[in-house]
Every structure is written in structure tokens, then in C-alpha cells.
Amino acid sequence: MDHVDFITAQWARERPDLDVSAMGIIGRVARLYLSYQEGMQATFSRFGLNAAKFDVLATLRRAGAPYRLSPGALLQATMVASGTMTNRISRLEAEGLVLRQINPEDSRSLLIELSAEGLALIDRVVEGHVATQAQLLAAMPDAERTAFKTLLSRAQAAADQAVG
Incomplete structure (x- = not known):
């Protein structure tokens, strides 16, 4: 029990x-x-990060080269409030992990880009993150993991339908 x-x-x-x-x-x-x-x-x-910082760095990394997105795209990808995202970006910028760039296609807007240091860091962190996730599920045989993934997907769909 x-x-x-x-x-x-x-x-x-x-x-x-x-x-x-x-x-x-x-x-x-x-x-x-x-x-x-x-x-x-x-x-x-x-690696000196928390989940919030990881989320932003990983989102930029997943975007592919040149590893930059608009603040709006970051908001959409991470689903946090605008003020929260501004705070996260400011902290990451102060740490030298991201850069604010003027958008070359629209000088009235900014793009957030991984710095070279940020790119190197997120590549190391994501390797550790993937290993940790695998370790968290290591006791489950592959067939159970597949079934669990399917059931979780169905549960998420049911919850989304119930609230939306």
C-alpha cells in the first residue's frame, strides 16, 4: 500500500x-x-540552471541554427506569461547565455539567440537531461514504457477534452 x-x-x-x-x-x-x-x-x-532557464535554452536549441527566436515564439513554445519570459531572458542574457539581436527583417523587433557559451552549455545539459530521463524510466521494460506513453497520451487527450 x-x-x-x-x-x-x-x-x-x-x-x-x-x-x-x-x-x-x-x-x-x-x-x-x-x-x-x-x-x-x-x-x-x-550545470547551474533551473527548469525555467533550461526550458528557454532548450527551446532555442531545438529551433535549429542560428538558434534564435522572437520573444513571441519563445512565449508560444514555453507557454509562460510575457513578464515571466522577459525575466528569464534578462537573467540568461546577464549570464552571457543568450543575446538580444535586432531582427534583420524588422528593425522594430528583437530576436533572442543562444550565445556560443549558451549553445555549448545547452548541448552538455541536454545530454545529462536525456540520461537522467532514461534513468528515471530504466526500471520499466520497453513494452511497459510504450504502453505507459500510449496511456499517458490518452489521459492527456481526455483531460484536454474535459477542460477545453
Whole structure:
């Protein structure tokens, strides 16, 4: 019996009229998310980053050469508020990991670009990140991982449909 089982058993005892099976699933997903975040944050910390900084650097890296995007494209790719993104960019710029460039196609706008240092760093960090993620799932056989991915995708679609 794990912690989620303990909680749902308490609810079943106290409110047997309620079906708390969804609570058990969502509770486990939440706890799993926290475990994954803890493992990944340990990797980011080894490189002097946090998840927010990693997110911006990784988004720029995934964009491909010349590793630059508009602030709006960064906002869309990371789904954070404008003020939050401005703060992240400013911090990364102060650390020499990104550069603000005038957009050559529209001098009224800026582009955010990985600096050479930022590119070298994110390439090292993403290698560690991928290794950490593999380690977090290493105890699951490939068939279970495939099934888990499929079920998570279906669960996400169901949740999106329920709220949207």
C-alpha cells in the first residue's frame, strides 16, 4: 500500500458514497511528476540552471541554427506569461547565455539567440537531461514504457477534452 492507496482508503472509509478511483490515478500522476522534476532539477543544478532557464535554452536549441527566436515564439513554445519570459531572458542574457539581436527583417523587433557559451552549455545539459530521463524510466521494460506513453497520451487527450 503506497501513500495514494492510504489516502484513497481513508476517503473510501469516510465517504463510501464517492468513487475516488480518479483521485488515485491523478494523485499518482502528481507524485510521479514531482519525482521526475526532482530528478531532472538535480541534473539542471549540476550545470547551474533551473527548469525555467533550461526550458528557454532548450527551446532555442531545438529551433535549429542560428538558434534564435522572437520573444513571441519563445512565449508560444514555453507557454509562460510575457513578464515571466522577459525575466528569464534578462537573467540568461546577464549570464552571457543568450543575446538580444535586432531582427534583420524588422528593425522594430528583437530576436533572442543562444550565445556560443549558451549553445555549448545547452548541448552538455541536454545530454545529462536525456540520461537522467532514461534513468528515471530504466526500471520499466520497453513494452511497459510504450504502453505507459500510449496511456499517458490518452489521459492527456481526455483531460484536454474535459477542460477545453
